[in-house]
Amino acid sequence: MSSSSTSGATLADRVLAGDPRAIARAISLIEDDEAAAAGLVGRIFARTGRAYLIGVTGPPGVGKSTLVDRLVSGLRRRLRTVGVVAVDPTSPFSGGAILGDRIRMQMHADDSGVFIRSMATRGHLGGLARTTDEAALVLDAAGKDVVIVETVGVGQDEVEIARTADVTVLVLVPGTGDEVQALKAGIMEIADVFVVNKADREGADRMVASIESTLALESFGEGKWRPPVLKTQATTGQGVSELLETLDRFREASAPQQPERRRGRTAARLREILSAQFGRHLDDHVLGAEERDRIVEAIATRRLDPYTAAADIMRRALNK
């Protein structure tokens, strides 16, 4: 215990010093060992909260990774250090995330001001929101000026991850317009900035118009940020400096709302930690694996209903 806490302290110190190997090790810890991660986060937490968090989300195939790489290059030219957490919907068994990192890191291989890390969406201990969030905390504590969280998908989970950032960029590509209709208000609501990437494709202007007309249905109050719709070509870099300027403008415009936004993120993080700890309490002190299997089997075969089962488990868990 004392040796692990010593090495934990050492790791935390090395993260705070910005050591890339320590950052990598810390993020692996967060993925693999929730209890050790808790200790680490406790040690670095007071030194976090300084990085600006950019969430980049959108459906697969819209070119988010290329766009994020361009943002990284642009931020480096502005002398900001950057960390990237890319949530990658790859099987933990395929090694795809690691391969992806290697390819992506080559672009910034000689630049110690950049750290890129992919996280697989499966096989995590604890939820994806926790691991993503804590990886961003590590990069923040390591002194990165900007942390980009890139999530693939337009699902609820990804949206939740992206919207806890200081600014959320939703990336789409020119399509038939069905996409925008299908996205509808629920997804539209979370975006602070829209990007139509692959803007050289046919239908890019129609796509921009389609998003703008959807936005026109929403009411934006006096002084409230109206999400702009930008066009980019991530492969050539076109439109990327406009995007960076827009992010700066948003940062300034949204400063009064940021404390509230960060409180929302904090509340969500606390809820997730509590839920995970309760799950562990059940596993360790209330239900053995065998009894759990018996209960699941009884429910699956309809001899027991899940709420009656849950009420009984809760009584035991809470020592009532």
Added chain:
Amino acid sequence: MSSSSTSGATLADRVLAGDPRAIARAISLIEDDEAAAAGLVGRIFARTGRAYLIGVTGPPGVGKSTLVDRLVSGLRRRLRTVGVVAVDPTSPFSGGAILGDRIRMQMHADDSGVFIRSMATRGHLGGLARTTDEAALVLDAAGKDVVIVETVGVGQDEVEIARTADVTVLVLVPGTGDEVQALKAGIMEIADVFVVNKADREGADRMVASIESTLALESFGEGKWRPPVLKTQATTGQGVSELLETLDRFREASAPQQPERRRGRTAARLREILSAQFGRHLDDHVLGAEERDRIVEAIATRRLDPYTAAADIMRRALNK
């Protein structure tokens, strides 16, 4: 209390009798009042487990709703009754889901063998997985032979919802092939059947080939189902009977694995119920809103770290 439990019993009886108004009322209850939902589910649960659950998922704009409507018509021609739960990423404030239902129901307006219900992804008490799952239970208890759960998105949440079905259909459209690459193994793994919809579009065959070559990288054991890749045009109905036949074949082929799959779904449902009940316990008996706000503020301003806060809350919650 006794009057609400009486009306609960009445509602449950009417659901079991297949009354469409009772089904609608029961699903609203599930969305709005988790405690009442628990009572209802307890009353109908023993009569569930008979419907065949089809999960249909995929990115926005691929034509899932149209395809599901075609599946409904096809199943009706085969004299099966059908329930549809469509998870709609619409703001709960926009009324989009309700409007969507009206439009979609018109197609089957005179058919008492069909019940379609959209659920918004926001503003639910409890998680989306719970509400979707319980809405499917209601349709199951109401005697529908087949229940289709349609989720928009390729996010982790949607995938989890879809994969708890008896069979999962992943719908894609012809694209540049980036999409398939971006989907990768993590998402590919969950599909039992792939559908390339809008197959009249350019690149449909390339898309089929691309999915098949991705599947070729996976190993399928002896006697294990190898996900087929079908082409459909939902707008004309082309390919839909082949899809229905494929679903029948899957049902037969996967019968030995179904109990295990249903146990997995049951375990996930129980976990979610327990987690929600613990959250309610915290709100009702451990942390007042004011104290919670104070703790969140202390974390947000870095005076307290979230794990120390969580450890303290857990001690109090568990009466230790």
